[in-house]
Amino acid sequence: MNNQSGVRSYTARRRLLIGCFMAFTALMLWRVVDLHVIRNDFLRNLGDSRSLREVEIHAHRGAIVDRNLEPLAISTPVVTVGVVPRKILTEETGIPRLAAALEMDTQELQQLLSDRIARDFIYLRRHITPEQGDYIQGLEIQGVHFQREYKRYYPAGEVTAHLIGFTNVDDVGQEGLELAYDDWLLGTPGLKRVLKDSLGRTVQDVESIQASEPGQQLVLSIDRRVQYLAYRELTAAVSRHKAKGGTLVMLDAKTGEVMAMVGQPSYNPNNRSELKGEQYRNRAVTDIFEPGSTIKPFTIAAALESGLYKADSRIDTAPGFLRVNNHTIRENEDHNYGVIDLAGVISKSSNIGASKLALSLGPERIWEMFSRFGLGTTTGSGYPGESPGLFNHYRVWSEIDLATIAFGHGVAVTTLQLAQAYATLAAGGLQRPVSFIKLDGPVVGTQVLSEQIAEQIKFMMEGVTQEGGTGTKAKVDGYRIAGKTGTARKSTTGGYSLTHFRSLFAGFAPISNPRLVLAVMIDEPEGGQYYGGLVAAPVFSQVMKGALRILNIPPDDPGSMPGQVIMAQNRTVFPGTQR
């Protein structure tokens, strides 16, 4: 039939062709089965490992703020530039352009990269600004990679440097409060799966494996304004007296919160390239010193508590020196105060008076009282590296030890310990732990001295800042100030130095309702003056005055400001009325 039309039948060819198609289809089908069923897992893993990556989601480190939520430490993004030497060296113009963008020398960069050609990846520049990073990214140079990192900035700089400490290049706390509260500040990084292209750029976010938990904000008890004021005054005093250094601690008498803590010499925490370990120690909590006469109120406390002495008991300090074993105890400037009462021992700062009291009380009572006020133990602040001071057990004391410990030689404290001991006195014998964190509500304390005795000592300490006392320069107009001066000879090899001193002042205000406690220590003032009443007391006065004003604490001694006090009988305001 087919032949009729003259067309030949190519049955064999057709079958061959169909056979070929079928064989090909079978092959394809087998391939499909092979890829999708038999080798599925293997291939999927292989593919995923080339394009799907698990990437860490950054957890933002919490900010550190002061009690009024002013920032003291914030993490901000920066960019780190790295290169793959092999890749960048293949492109002719890559290196000159990159060098120009990073402000580096082309030759040097070329050399640097050629030397490290075997390395897979090297960091070129860490922590440049995001703007710079975007610019370099825009150049699209082969083999240049960018990593987003975070760097800590401290807006208050050297004013809070010691207190807050700093973080390392990976934003992990290294020193100070950054270290102490690292767990709180650090977040938990998350994990996500992303799709990347052959150049390693993220194309698409695929799924979340674990959400990231940002770090929490840390609210300190510090008041930045007071901190700044304290830093300024301390720095001025240290340079005025050509001193080696100094520390200052201000506590809230009602709560034990640290309002300010500064140290000299300080450093810039935002640029630590030339920093030595010596500089970033927070001296107010790590360095110990002999407290000198600032310890005398506690000697008096032991005397009053023993019942052997009353507030008006008298002591004969004549003739101005006292022999104990083979040692002679003298008054400052070899004064002879004659017969004085306990208040006189504090206001005149009589070494002999304090020694005689201690010798008559015996070592156990003195040790007991000093220990209760925190000597030899840390303040409970939890600050890294806090020193407990130095305070031996009374069983190893000799008689001369007892006599000198009574006026603060042979024991050692930190500025923070001294401030806490005075805060306990200010709070009527109620000791509270020191806190760097802003607290809500009342703080539970321990009564370590009866309120009555604490009150008596407070009034004795008021005499220090009044006419005839050693610390009149600590006065603040309008406020009644309790305080105590201290001048301690620095111990050197083979005894005490005659030329190197520490000047101290510790006190609190206002007496009628103590709110602020302040301890000031100036290390080795030179240039003539070294008495605590001349070097440290003026710093106390300036800082206390400013802090009382900043914190709006009303004056309790308006009588000392004649003509300056306006008594408002009621809240009515008379416009235009002038005094």
Next chain:
Amino acid sequence: MKYFLITLVAVAVFISALEVVITQHRARKLFVEIQEQEKIHDELNDLWGRLQLEQSTWATDDRIEFEAVSQLDMIEPGSKTLKVLIQ
């Protein structure tokens, strides 16, 4: 009856499988969206941090004092010139 049930189950399985695919697709889309939002959130957070830094740099007590004295001719009042108002 038996076949009917099997068919029903088979259809249910098919629909459920489709739902899985659709849901997964939707989840991915939402994830992409949330990632975008989080990126914006992070950027705003960074910006907020930088603005806070900038603000606190401008408001440094040091600078305020300097500006007050040099630009505005202000002086710190002495203790004798203060007036205290007691309620």
